[in-house]
Amino acid sequence: MSIIEHIERLFDERGDSQYGFEAVSQLEHALQAAAMGEQEGATPSLVAAALLHDVGHLLHNLPDDATEQGIDDRHEELGQRWLQRHFGLDVTEPVRLHVDAKRYLCATEPAYEASLSEPSIQSMAVQGGVMTPDEVQAFAALRHCEDAMRLRRWDDAAKVVDQKTPSLHHFLQMIADSVPCSAVAVDSETTAEKTK
Ligand code: FE
Numbered sequence: 001m002s003i004i005e006h007i008e009r010l011f012d013e014r015g016d017s018q019y020g021f022e023a024v025s026q027l028e029h030a031l032q033a034a035a036m037g038e039q040e041g042a043t044p045s046l047v048a049a050a051l052l053h054d055v056g057h058l059l060h061n062l063p064d065d066a067t068e069q070g071i072d073d074r075h076e077e078l079g080q081r082w083l084q085r086h087f088g089l090d091v092t093e094p095v096r097l098h099v100d101a102k103r104y105l106c107a108t109e110p111a112y113e114a115s116l117s118e119p120s121i122q123s124m125a126v127q128g129g130v131m132t133p134d135e136v137q138a139f140a141a142l143r144h145c146e147d148a149m150r151l152r153r154w155d156d157a158a159k160v161v162d163q164k165t166p167s168l169h170h171f172l173q174m175i176a177d178s179v180p181c182s183a184v185a186v187d188s189e190t191t192a193e194k195t196k
Contacts, residue, residue, distance in 0.1 A: 002183065003086040004176050007052070011168055014058040021068055021119040022159045026057060031165040032158035033151070038166070044178035045090035046147050050154050051171050053095050055079040067123035076100075086182050089144065097139075097148035098155055099127050104139045105149060107131040116156060 001009070015027030022029070034051035042050070056075030059082055066073045080096035102120065105112040107130045113121065124130070131139065139145055175181065 003181060004172050007055070007175075008168065008172055010055065010058045015168075017057075018064045019054070019057075019159070020123065021065055022117065023161050024159050024163075026054060027168065028163070028165075029155075029158050030054060031168060031171070032160060032163050033154040034171050035165040036154040036157060037151070038171075038174075040150070042150065043090065044174055045088070045180075046094060046151065047171065048087070048175045048179045049091045049094040049147070050151050051175075052079065052083060052091070053098050053151055053155060055082060055095075067126055068119065070126055072123075072126040088180055090147070091179065093142075093144035094147040094151045097142065097144060098151050100131070100135075100139055101145070101148040101152035102156075103128055103131045104136060104145070105152065107133075107136050117159065120156065 011027050011030070015030070016025050019026050019029040024032070030051050030053075033053060034047050037047040037050040054075060056077070056079030057073065059078050060073055060075070062071060062073050063069065076096050076099045080092045083095060084092045102116070102124060106116075106124065113130075116124075142148075
């Protein structure tokens with residue numbers, strides 16, 4: 001199975017799970033985030049990152065509301081580890097950094113935290129809280145920090161009930177056509193990740 005087929009299967013099988021305590025599904029959330037990236041003219045790699053930023057949530061067996069129960073599912077690292085077998089840093093780094101981008105923006109933009117949904121604020125508590133000045137400095141020095149912050153803002157806004165978006169197939173075709181990706185087969189990877 002190709003990575004594209006595997007992504008399609010993951011969303012088919014688990015994409016209708018609830019996005020935390022938000023009113024949209026994982027698939028709706030992913031499509032809305034990717035659509036915003038595409039509308040802003042982001043690179044195909046960053047649009048792919050937007051589509052796949054929460055793929056880690058589809059790879060573990062914790063409950064949908066894990067963060068609300070005080071459990072950090074580390075979905076950004078799970079997603080990055082899974083994606084890095086197939087995609088380069090322009091896809092995997094914004095995925096890995098999208099949680100830290102929230103912690104960074106809360107530390108550097110006074111109005112940002114007030115704009116977050118209640119579940120986002122709650123989950124930040126288990127994700128390390130607002131960044132310290134040292135953490136802010138380290139994050140700002142990362143090559144993909146700007147991409148991670150763009151992705152974060154799409155992530156925050158991608159919670160609109162009944163929002164029309166392009167289809168999953170549209171974005172998978174875009175990835176297949178325009179995003180460098182290895183052809184390594186992916187059978188049984190999901191199972192391997194779940195046991196870590
Ligand atoms: Fe998200």
